[in-house]
Amino acid sequence: MTSAVLPNSVLANENAFASRRRNQLIIAGLIFAAVAALPRFVTDVYMQNVLILTLMFAALSQSWNILGGYCGQISLGHALYFGVGAYATTVLFVKYGVSPWFGMLAGGAMSAVLALALGWPCFRLKGHYFSIATIVIAEIGLLLVHNWDYLGGALGIQWPFGPDNWATLQFARDKIPYFYFALGLFIVTWLVTYFIEESRWGYWWRAVKDNPEAAASLGVTVFESKMAAAAISAFFTAIGGAFYAAFVAYIDPESVMAFRFSLLMALPAVLGGIGTLWGPAVGAAILIPITEITRSYAGGGGSGLDLIIYGTLIMVVALAKPEGILSIFRRSAKSENAS
């Protein structure tokens, strides 16, 4: 008797779920298409630069969100993976003439392995202790690179001047290729998040985030889940670092491995909505243009007005919407359902 009723309701639920997922994908496709068309309207090089940075930080924050948002392991040391990607690509390209495309994947792989090696001891720590460990490890990485002459030490490494070329990712004045690369990277990280979100890993990560002991009692392999999240997160962060190195064409330890990068990767996700599919993108789309544009147009006077605006914004969001900006829409959706 009951066996005939249950499958039907489950089926209905599954259908509703599948159509919701499909709709999400369609909406995302439309948003990506709209963003891809932006350079048609934004012809100013400076504004294109802002768009590129926004997409890059959206992608980086999306990568950070996999470990920090879904799995709940707040890392404040992602600058390390960013730096590994930037340095691997730069050294392979500048010293050995290896294509940045390969260097990028090599850097990503190195970062993923590094994340596993560091995860081995660090994932035994919980909560704030884990976060502090990530800060310390990233600082050690920064110091190492500072003193490593092979990597240019404090002098950094400048990319050579070459002709515009997709193979070497060098474009002297043109920003559009970088824009599409950054957009591509963001789409990939978004899709990875989208598919993992509803996969076994996705559920496991959220279980680990909510309560590791309860998750373990239900058969979730907590440690392995964290390791997988760290490796995937580090891989894409390193690709972002490789992109940054090609984009700026000069790297030094302070400009790719400083602590503020770790914060800049976490902030958009925290601001937009931690552990959500669109949180990092929303956060980056607000945070990066504001920091860039206020610095450029209000920062030249030396009054610090740009930093005041930046700080105020973060404070307002933290006080008014601690779960992130996306929670505004979530609440209104719920109340609509109720009424």
Add this chain to the structure above:
Amino acid sequence: MKMNRRQLLMSGVAAAALAPMGRMAFAQAATEVVIGVVYPMSGSNAQIGVDAKHALETAADIINADYDLELQGAKGAGIAGLGGAKIRLVFADHQADPQKGRAEAERLITQDKVCAIIGAFHSSVSATVSATTERYGIPYIAADSSSPSLHRRNLKFFFRAAAHDEMFSKAMFDFMDAQKKKGKKIDSVALFHEDTIFGTDSSTVQQKLAAERGYKIAADIKYRANSPSLTAEVQQLKSGDADVLLPSSYTTDAILLVKTMAELGYKPKNIIAQAAGFSEKTVFDTVGDQLVGLISRGSFSLDLAAKRPFITKVNELFKARAGRDLNDNTSRQFTALLILADAIDRAKSVDGEQIRAALAAADIPGEKTIMPWKRVKFGPDGQNEDADPVLLQYVGENKFTTIYPEIAAVADAKWPMNA
């Protein structure tokens, strides 16, 4: 209430995003020459940027108005070669970040249509800004970034009138050699340097010079810039007790170094500093009483005013804006704009290529600048090899006397410093 908050947030975001749009599209008058300036205007080195702004505005004022000064580029109102066109400066903040410096340079070039850029204090930012100006074909003048690597990149549009760090270190060792000849005992030196591009470059050259000229290195200490504590490092200096301490530090580290030395009761026999922090008024305001007798290399000395009275006038004009005397950094920034104005005057154009050619052909005698240099003449790499540094000794109460080279010196060095 909730709606209001949301609206407030959204409208704030929209306003911040749209505010600059109005400024973007303004037309450029033909009677002005627009020059970009990229400096740290916020963050830990904000004071450098604020001072640079005053120095460059003073220079622009001298060029634009009719002052009777014996300075190259100062005669008449505006730039004569362009029918008296006025200089307009556009300032940008790079926050010590090479990426931001590059983005700001692109903005200045494409939006404000600047014909040249001056910057940037941090050598790492000068590296990316000069790569950008190279790509857009306009000159970049590194007023005060002193890393030697900068002029060794075969850039066509890079110019530096001031000395680079190797020239500074060489002057320091030349001075020590001269002291030795006079019978002073100098056997060992201690290197103390921060770990960014500035300190690393500086110490590399000093190591090389010490080895070449037979000075023993009693201690070679590299420390983390903006370090919260230098106690361990100063202990090492104290136990090494070299005849000369050679620090390469920025402002906050310099203050911490001096305070820590006082706490640990270490009085170096002599200090010859690689300027930076040790040419900042803030350092001498804070811990100056412990630095009497300190020698710092410099690019500039107000003592020169005795030989060139117009320097006093320039200093007064600067002081009216900044509330302080011209120093190492501000004098170089000031001079960078005058050299650029002179080139634009001769180029009779704001075209990047033509200004570049005029800069490459520049030959300004030192007497027509405020600097102690022989002359301004750029080599094919864009470096002025005749930018002689000076050594200055701090005599207390925010005053320095020039002690080296003899041409510029007004007093003998007090050696050792605590004698």
